[in-house]
Amino acid sequence: MAASYTAAGMPEEGKRLAFYFDIDHLRSSVVNIIEERQFWEDWDRWGAQGQLGLRLIEDTRVAATKFSKAKDTLIVRKFGDVEPGNYWYHVCEGEAERVLPPPRHAIRLAPSLMSIVDDIILSMQQDFDSVHVGGSVEDLIQRIEDGVDVGRQVYIAGEGINTVSMEVLKAKYNNLRYLDEFQRLWRKDSKWFLEMKRLNGGVPVKFDGYMRELVDREVFLKGKKKVEVLR
Structure with a gap:
């Protein structure tokens, strides 16, 4: 890796x-x-x-x-x-x-990762939009204010997305969701964790950065309206 x-x-x-x-x-x-x-x-x-x-x-x-x-x-x-x-x-x-x-x-995501993707999507509105960030948080804020319909639920994916920046945005737009809100789906008592442990011969597996990127991108692609925020 x-x-x-x-x-x-x-x-x-x-x-x-x-x-x-x-x-x-x-x-x-x-x-x-x-x-x-x-x-x-x-x-x-x-x-x-x-x-x-x-x-x-x-x-x-x-x-x-x-x-x-x-x-x-x-x-x-x-x-x-x-x-x-x-x-x-x-x-x-x-x-x-x-x-x-x-x-x-x-090439398809492992069933264990797709289970996380499906659970994230099920927890949101059936019809949601998505934004993929390849630039700064400032770029994201500007793009949301300029073009995203904040009356709909919006999933934010990509680099630079963290709890601090997202909580600032969520204080203004309460319908934004992002990956770390769903940590329960890969914690130690989750279906994903137990399945990965089984696949790995009883040894626990960490939800690593590549898994995060794969899940994040897959949820983004499921959005009805998809917006890329680039540098």
Whole structure:
């Protein structure tokens, strides 16, 4: 996990994809998907004596098309902590997209995260608007005052959203909602927490920064009127 999503500000290894995305749907949509651990166990049997070649690429800065004539049996990309923009899907953009199209149809949030999304939506008006903030709180305040119908319930998502800034806004507009209002949905007695603990072999899982972003963005996308507030 990239450092920008962790409380310690350091990259974290070993996060399971099933914490974030629906693995069953991915497997049914994309042929021959297996867990990393199982893959490397198989690889050790196949290429233990070096008979099979492996090429390691540390990030996304080298285009996939550069390897069209590679003879290596396996090409591995490892995504480090180079930010911004060092994301797996960037290897499938531009010229490479014709050969390696991103499997967007196969990517869905994990059922445990979608349960949080659904509960948030159910707790609001059936018809709500949403605002995604990529700029400052001042930009948000200006956008709300200029263009959002404050007679409707509005979900505020994105960077820079915190309790202090939102409570100031809510004192003026009492129909604004934001993610941290729903912490009960991932606390230790929640359905999400117990399911994640089960998936992780009995070890508790923290509701981390990447989960927050995925849930926040998904709720934003469910809004009837969606407004982006950019720098």
